[in-house]
Amino acid sequence: xxxxxxxxxxxxxxxxxxxxxxxxxxxxxxxxxxxxxxxxxxxxxxxxxxxxxxxxxxxxxxxxxxxxxxxxxxxxxxxxxxxxxxxxxxxxxxxxxxxxxxxxxxxxxxxxxxxxxxxxxxxxxxxxxxxxxxxxxxxxxxxxxxxxxxxxxxxxxxxxxxxxxxxxxxxxxxxxxxxxxxxxxxxxxxxxxxxxxxxxxxxxxxxxxxxxxxxxxxxxxxxxxxxxxxxxx
Amino acid sequence: xxxxxxxxxxxxxxxxxxxxxxxxxxxxxxxxxxxxxxxxxxxxxxxxxxxxxxxxxxxxxxxxxxxxxxxxxxxxxxxxxxxxxxxxxxxxxxxxxxxxxxxxxxxxxxxxxxxxxxxxxxxxxxxxxxxxxxxxxxxxxxxxxxxxxxxxxxxxxxxxxxxxxxxxxxxxxxxxxxxxxxxxxxxxxxxxxxxxxxxxxxxxxxxxxxxxxxxxxxxxxxxxxxxxxxxxxxxxxxxxxxxxxxxxxxxx
Numbered sequence: 274x275x276x277x278x279x280x281x282x283x284x285x286x287x288x289x290x291x292x293x294x295x296x297x298x299x300x301x302x303x304x305x306x307x308x309x310x311x312x313x314x315x316x317x318x319x320x321x322x323x324x325x326x327x328x329x330x331x332x333x334x335x336x337x338x339x340x341x342x343x344x345x346x347x348x349x350x351x352x353x354x355x356x357x358x359x360x361x362x363x364x365x366x367x368x369x370x371x372x373x374x375x376x377x378x379x380x381x382x383x384x385x386x387x388x389x390x391x392x393x394x395x396x397x398x399x400x401x402x403x404x405x406x407x408x409x410x411x412x413x414x415x416x417x418x419x420x421x422x423x424x425x426x427x428x429x430x431x432x433x434x435x436x437x438x439x440x441x442x443x444x445x446x447x448x449x450x451x452x453x454x455x456x457x458x459x460x461x462x463x464x465x466x467x468x469x470x471x472x473x474x475x476x477x478x479x480x481x482x483x484x485x486x487x488x489x490x491x492x493x494x495x496x497x498x499x500x501x502x503x504x505x506x
Numbered sequence: 507x508x509x510x511x512x513x514x515x516x517x518x519x520x521x522x523x524x525x526x527x528x529x530x531x532x533x534x535x536x537x538x539x540x541x542x543x544x545x546x547x548x549x550x551x552x553x554x555x556x557x558x559x560x561x562x563x564x565x566x567x568x569x570x571x572x573x574x575x576x577x578x579x580x581x582x583x584x585x586x587x588x589x590x591x592x593x594x595x596x597x598x599x600x601x602x603x604x605x606x607x608x609x610x611x612x613x614x615x616x617x618x619x620x621x622x623x624x625x626x627x628x629x630x631x632x633x634x635x636x637x638x639x640x641x642x643x644x645x646x647x648x649x650x651x652x653x654x655x656x657x658x659x660x661x662x663x664x665x666x667x668x669x670x671x672x673x674x675x676x677x678x679x680x681x682x683x684x685x686x687x688x689x690x691x692x693x694x695x696x697x698x699x700x701x702x703x704x705x706x707x708x709x710x711x712x713x714x715x716x717x718x719x720x721x722x723x724x725x726x727x728x729x730x731x732x733x734x735x736x737x738x739x740x741x742x743x744x745x746x747x748x749x750x751x752x753x754x755x756x757x758x
Binding site for chain 1: 557586635637750757
């Protein structure tokens with residue numbers, strides 16, 4: 274399979290291979306489901322703590338100013354949201370599984386085909402200031418700034434989100450207790466999981482905004498069909 | 507059909523057929539080894555089965571983390587419980603002397619235990635973390651009899667696979683598999699932070715399953731039923747939780 278921009282076919286160039294496109298959209302769907310269900314789960318206790326324990330008898334590190342789906346949580350709102358935790362939790366973990374398995378496929382593909390080095394990870398020359406500010410590079414490849422952001426999301430943000438998620442699981446931490454103790458406790462893991470979610474939301478917002486600026490139809494179309502029409506450059 | 511698409515179709519067949527056979531074989535092996543949860547059907551069945559199977563493999567002999575006395579939460583949270591029934595209030599007024607834990611099902615000697623009889627089993631203690639699915643948690647010391655000691659006392663039959671438990675809160679019932687039922691930290695608990703287990707925290711008798719979320723640690727337990735199948739209980743999904751949309755397995 275060709276890596277992007279490598280194969281010119283008439284008026285269009287293949288920018289994304291089938292594996293990259295399929296994993297991108299499955300991941301997008303999973304991230305969307307994780308964000309929605311994550312918000313539903315947080316609504317049952319929109320307070321955050323530091324350390325091992327935390328509950329409404331204790332002072333939170335901070336609270337988010339939303340109504341809660343539990344009457345026991347003091348929120349200042351005069352009403353309680355309907356409980357959506359059942360399906361939200363089922364879907365949250367099912368989406369997490371699909372995302373992790375899809376991510377695994379993508380990482381193996383990226384390593385085997387060298388897609389990472391060629392298209393995603395920033396190299397030495399990419400990190401110089403003028404390269405970071407290069408606005409013309411997008412036509413054929415990602416510029417250094419984009420590469421840096423994608424690399425941080427892939428190598429740092431997603432793995433940490435998975436880790437802090439697992440560190441909240443009583444079953445998982447019974448087998449691997451260090452995964453939660455090095456973080457400083459189960460409630461710390463929960464709070465970090467929330468912060469990482471904010472980072473991922475910011476990434477999604479900036480990512481979609483950049484696609485919008487570059488021409489939403491052609492760029493989103495390229496991630497669906499694989500080809501960027503030459504007239505779009 | 508041109509050559510390329512025929513080749514593609516054949517290649518798809520070569521991948522799909524062993525894939526389907528492999529999946530069917532995997533499902534049968536998982537079923538036989540007790541890696542399929544009772545709520546495995548439906549939209550979220552695949553994710554739930556992956557979680558339960560992966561954890562049963564990873565946590566075969568794992569112990570929940572235990573804490574130091576200094577880490578016990580100063581302010582544990584009891585959570586809400588349904589309004590107490592007249593029967594509960596009557597038992598409470600009498601100091602729970604008439605409280606009974608009935609044990610039946612696949613056992614050689616069905617029995618009923620008073621709180622005093624449960625206390626006569628060797629006492630065990632653990633300082634563990636209790637986390638609610640909502641997100642809050644506390645660390646507390648629990649004292650009780652090992653569920654495995656109680657099951658041993660009534661001579662549980664070897665083909666048993668699950669322990670179903672009922673409680674005083676109407677509509678609530680739970681079950682756990684043998685990995686948790688025979689686990690050295692699974693208690694029939696009657697003590698809390700050095701004293702008696704307060705009613706708010708589940709007194710006089712509560713299940714304590716520290717490798718799963720709080721809702722598996724049912725309060726006010728009155729009956730244990732040993733079984734090899736969960737199909738005949740409720741809607742056959744393993745516990746009351748999946749009947750209103752929550753996962754049966756709560757180790758996450």
